[in-house]
Amino acid sequence: MDTQTPKTRSYEHIVRAENLSLSYGKVRALSGIDLAIGKNEIVGLIGDNGAGKSTLIKTLTGVVRPTSGKLYIRDELVDWGSYSVREAHRLRFETVYQEKSLGEKQPLWRNIFVGRQITNRFGFIKVAEERRIANDILKRQLGFRGVGIDADSTISKLSGGERQGIAIGRAMHFDSDLIILDEPTVALAISEVRKVLDFVRSIKTSGRACIYIEHNLAHVHELADRLVVLDRGRIVADIKSGEMTLEQLTKFLIDLQHSGHAVGPA
Amino acid sequence: MSTHLSSKTPEVRAPGLLPRLARVEGLPIILVFVILVVFFMIAAPQVFLGWPIYLSFLTTVPPMLVLAIGLTLVVAAGEIDLSFPSTLAFAGYLFSVCETQLGSPWLGLVAALAGGALIGLVNGTLVAVVGVPSIIVTIGTQFFWAGAASILSGGQSDALQELDGTAIYNIFAGNLFGVLPMQALWALAIAVFMWFILNRHRFGEHVLFIGDSRTVARVAGVNVVLETIKLFTLMGVLGGFAAVLLTIENLNYFSTQGQGYLLPALAGVFIGGTSVFGGTATIVGTFFGTFIIGMLEAGVVATGIAGFWVQAIEGIVFVAAVVLHLVVESPAKLRALSGIVGLRREQ
Amino acid sequence: MTKTKLLATAGLLALGWTAAAQATQPTTSGPLGAGMTMYMQMGGNPGDGATLARQTGAADAAHAFGIKVIEQFSAWNPETMLDQFRQAMAARPTCIGITGHPGDAAFDPLIAQAEKEGTLVTVGNTPLPVAEATYGAKGTGYAGVDLYIGGEITAQAMLAAGLKSGDEALEYGVFNETTRSQSDRGLRDTLVKAGVKVTELNISPQVDSDSSLAVPILVAFLESHPHLKGIGTQHGGVTGFIPQALRQVGKQPGQIIVGGIDLAPSTIAGLQQKYITATLDQQLYLQGFLPVTQCVLSARYHFAGLNINTGAGVETPSTIDSLIPLIKRGIR
Numbered sequence: 001m002d003t004q005t006p007k008t009r010s011y012e013h014i015v016r017a018e019n020l021s022l023s024y025g026k027v028r029a030l031s032g033i034d035l036a037i038g039k040n041e042i043v044g045l046i047g048d049n050g051a052g053k054s055t056l057i058k059t060l061t062g063v064v065r066p067t068s069g070k071l072y073i074r075d076e077l078v079d080w081g082s083y084s085v086r087e088a089h090r091l092r093f094e095t096v097y098q099e100k101s102l103g104e105k106q107p108l109w110r111n112i113f114v115g116r117q118i119t120n121r122f123g124f125i126k127v128a129e130e131r132r133i134a135n136d137i138l139k140r141q142l143g144f145r146g147v148g149i150d151a152d153s154t155i156s157k158l159s160g161g162e163r164q165g166i167a168i169g170r171a172m173h174f175d176s177d178l179i180i181l182d183e184p185t186v187a188l189a190i191s192e193v194r195k196v197l198d199f200v201r202s203i204k205t206s207g208r209a210c211i212y213i214e215h216n217l218a219h220v221h222e223l224a225d226r227l228v229v230l231d232r233g234r235i236v237a238d239i240k241s242g243e244m245t246l247e248q249l250t251k252f253l254i255d256l257q258h259s260g261h262a263v264g265p266a
Numbered sequence: 267m268s269t270h271l272s273s274k275t276p277e278v279r280a281p282g283l284l285p286r287l288a289r290v291e292g293l294p295i296i297l298v299f300v301i302l303v304v305f306f307m308i309a310a311p312q313v314f315l316g317w318p319i320y321l322s323f324l325t326t327v328p329p330m331l332v333l334a335i336g337l338t339l340v341v342a343a344g345e346i347d348l349s350f351p352s353t354l355a356f357a358g359y360l361f362s363v364c365e366t367q368l369g370s371p372w373l374g375l376v377a378a379l380a381g382g383a384l385i386g387l388v389n390g391t392l393v394a395v396v397g398v399p400s401i402i403v404t405i406g407t408q409f410f411w412a413g414a415a416s417i418l419s420g421g422q423s424d425a426l427q428e429l430d431g432t433a434i435y436n437i438f439a440g441n442l443f444g445v446l447p448m449q450a451l452w453a454l455a456i457a458v459f460m461w462f463i464l465n466r467h468r469f470g471e472h473v474l475f476i477g478d479s480r481t482v483a484r485v486a487g488v489n490v491v492l493e494t495i496k497l498f499t500l501m502g503v504l505g506g507f508a509a510v511l512l513t514i515e516n517l518n519y520f521s522t523q524g525q526g527y528l529l530p531a532l533a534g535v536f537i538g539g540t541s542v543f544g545g546t547a548t549i550v551g552t553f554f555g556t557f558i559i560g561m562l563e564a565g566v567v568a569t570g571i572a573g574f575w576v577q578a579i580e581g582i583v584f585v586a587a588v589v590l591h592l593v594v595e596s597p598a599k600l601r602a603l604s605g606i607v608g609l610r611r612e613q
Numbered sequence: 614m615t616k617t618k619l620l621a622t623a624g625l626l627a628l629g630w631t632a633a634a635q636a637t638q639p640t641t642s643g644p645l646g647a648g649m650t651m652y653m654q655m656g657g658n659p660g661d662g663a664t665l666a667r668q669t670g671a672a673d674a675a676h677a678f679g680i681k682v683i684e685q686f687s688a689w690n691p692e693t694m695l696d697q698f699r700q701a702m703a704a705r706p707t708c709i710g711i712t713g714h715p716g717d718a719a720f721d722p723l724i725a726q727a728e729k730e731g732t733l734v735t736v737g738n739t740p741l742p743v744a745e746a747t748y749g750a751k752g753t754g755y756a757g758v759d760l761y762i763g764g765e766i767t768a769q770a771m772l773a774a775g776l777k778s779g780d781e782a783l784e785y786g787v788f789n790e791t792t793r794s795q796s797d798r799g800l801r802d803t804l805v806k807a808g809v810k811v812t813e814l815n816i817s818p819q820v821d822s823d824s825s826l827a828v829p830i831l832v833a834f835l836e837s838h839p840h841l842k843g844i845g846t847q848h849g850g851v852t853g854f855i856p857q858a859l860r861q862v863g864k865q866p867g868q869i870i871v872g873g874i875d876l877a878p879s880t881i882a883g884l885q886q887k888y889i890t891a892t893l894d895q896q897l898y899l900q901g902f903l904p905v906t907q908c909v910l911s912a913r914y915h916f917a918g919l920n921i922n923t924g925a926g927v928e929t930p931s932t933i934d935s936l937i938p939l940i941k942r943g944i945r
Binding site: 063084085086089095097100101102103104105106110114115116117119122123124125127 | 474
Binding site for chain 3: 316518523524576
């Protein structure tokens with residue numbers, strides 16, 4: 001396990017974006033994003049398709065580089081030149097994507113460790129160890145009860161919920177301080193959705209932070225400490241939990257869509 | 267903290283024989299290989315029950331095998347390389363020129379590997395950095411490097427008879443204990459080494475993930491551009507080595523060498539079970555698949571079937587092998603098959 | 614007569630004598646082919662066994678006559694040859710040199726059009742009998758071996774070396790191509806007529822390209838035919854690999870009578886080691902030199918087409934040594 005980032009040093013925000021912008025040619029995907037996530041917050045990120053939610057996540061986790069702006073991780077400025085997914089993992093950020101987290105044709109144990117394999121000096125993977133830890137994760141963290149899934153199972157044979165479980169289990173194993181969930185409940189059965197929401201709650205209770213992208217307003221309204229609304233690359237609202245009811249929130253978003261602006265919380 | 271996974275209705279995974287066998291790497295193609303050899307032994311005992319034909323295969327197939335193993339990794343990454351015949355010509359030329367003009371075949375070996383690496387580097391850069399699909403890049407570079415070999419060699423073939431009996435000949439084309447062709451041992455060593463790279467090394471895992479989904483690979487932190495360049499360069503180096511094996515064995519350099527290896531090497535990969543879609547690959551499969559292709563024509567000739575049938579038979583074997591792989595790998599089709607064959611226990 | 618007059622008469626006579634003894638002036642002050650262009654189809658790939666010497670011959674002729682020769686290569690593909698002919702026509706050269714692989718029927722309309730536009734056509738390596746007959750007067754000639762006859766000659770050499778009636782032999786050839794198979798048929802027919810039992814085997818496309826792939830196939834055949842006495846082929850690349858196959862099955866030189874074609878390096882070695890009994894020498898250089906010559910002469914002075922058989926016969930272990938330096942330079 002990575003021990004380079006001091007967990008004990010205190011900080012205010014796990015991640016803070018300052019005036020982030022990202023343009024693809026003439027298209028402005030993100031404009032002037034100012035966003036701070038607290039140490040132990042669940043922040044719901046909502047907005048219509050194309051609002052920029054996934055793009056924002058990718059800049060925070062080193063997948064893409066913004067055209068301008070600053071990023072602070074645990075209150076320390078990030079050097080864009082050296083920031084990457086690997087670096088984000090090392091800093092204990094983990095993303096659980098809806099579809100793109102796992103290699104379908106690869107076995108479970110590879111999926112858990114890809115990109116941060118346990119290797120010897122020459123780069124050869126310690127397969128036995130990775131398999132053991134993978135089985136461990138399946139048993140302890142995910143309550144695997146011998147239903148035919150083990151470390152060698154190929155992802156393509158798992159259901160949507162099982163796959164999310166693996167991705168989440170991976171995040172847990174690497175002891176992430178910030179877990180980002182990108183539309184985790186899409187295409188899941190109802191019982192599986194419950195599990196995911198329970199998991200999000202447990203992130204909070206274990207003292208970590210979470211950014212939670214969700215289309216289903218009921219879910220995110222129930223769970224989030226804060227709701228950040230993105231529209232056309234801009235943050236248009238930052239609503240604290242309890243400030244709006246679900247109906248108010250829904251109306252707010254519809255107004256936003258129609259008129260391009262909406263009345264904030266009363 | 268823990269989250270209990272609910273799963274859908276537990277799947278009835280009857281511990282049938284067929285699914286367990288399917289887990290042994292390359293088993294389907296190994297079976298096809300064995301069946302084929304047994305068939306040839308029965309149909310042409312005077313040829314296939316003697317040593318000479320097998321020793322002949324062990325001399326001819328290794329260059330094809332080295333190429334096919336490299337291709338296995340390339341295909342695993344979801345790419346393809348059609349330029350390797352020209353690597354045989356170009357790298358072979360470099361080897362030949364070092365021997366005939368500079369009198370140093372060992373330098374020639376280094377030059378051939380370096381030449382192959384150069385070809386691979388160009389391919390990899392065009393594919394990964396510029397973003398041209400690999401099939402297009404490698405069709406283009408195939409023409410270019412074949413042309414380069416032609417121009418540089420003036421189109422002349424080079425006789426390298428003087429290498430016969432020298433150290434480099436004995437190491438790469440000689441016979442161990444007077445019997446076992448060295449190139450077969452080299453090819454085997456490469457096969458074993460590349461198996462470990464593909465299945466047990468970080469690089470191999472990256473290749474598999476890139477072939478599975480470039481997006482997943484990227485978000486997992488794999489440097490897709492760099493690994494792709496490394497992949498094609500590796501293929502180039504293997505092509506250079508195959509060129510050396512071929513040229514030394516023939517004691518001759520032909521400026522047009524390599525063209526006849528394009529289809530057999532590719533066929534060996536796909537018959538072996540590596541998926542053209544990428545993400546999965548089997549070196550064991552390629553190993554036996556290439557030997558099947560390498561053996562086929564000689565076997566058909568030995569059994570006395572008219573030579574015109576050879577290509578038709580190659581086609582049938584190819585299609586049959588590919589269909590077999592699809593059936594074995596899909597659980598639904600597998601269940602249907604084991605039901606028919608009577609190996610499944612009813613639940 | 615006075616002494617002065619005698620001297621003057623002697624001097625005048627001497628002068629007249631010298632004038633009469635001077636050599637004939639050439640018809641042109643510059644090279645015969647000056648200002649001419651010729652597109653020449655070499656047939657194969659640059660530098661391969663059956664092409665290199667023809668390239669060298671054509672280049673030497675171009676240099677000697679001062680004509681510009683543009684080479685075309687088609688990897689022996691008939692369709693490519695037809696396409697290249699069309700391309701050449703578009704350039705309106707003085708002549709086009711072709712090989713007859715596509716056959717008279719395919720070439721006829723194209724040649725007719727070229728002749729109409731005033732471009733001369735001449736043939737080398739593989740014949741086009743109809744074209745020769747139709748346009749011979751205009752300069753369409755042929756410089757090559759008659760393929761069938763070439764096969765005959767090779768077979769006769771094999772028979773002369775000891776292959777006799779009742780013996781088993783293999784003819785390994787490109788039987789699936791009409792034109793190229795003529796040489797193999799010539800070989801086969803001659804052996805059959807002498808009472809030899811001939812089995813035909815077809816050369817696959819892979820082996821056609823990379824002849825080293827022929828070795829296991831030959832080994833398989835040799836092993837399955839333990840009484841085999843002769844192997845014949847008219848494929849230059851394959852000829853070179855027969856010795857390797859013979860060694861792999863443990864045959865001694867001379868145990869099998871081998872007839873082949875052309876003079877690839879391994880074929881020369883095979884001759885020297887006496888594994889190869891005889892190889893047909895097409896004198897390929899002439900198949901490059903003569904069509905260019907034909908072009909220049911017919912274009913300038915309207916000479917008719919000449920049919921020249923460049924096949925001198927076979928090379929054997931006893932005749933090969935003197936040719937080696939020339940072979941190394943791509944001339945033979």
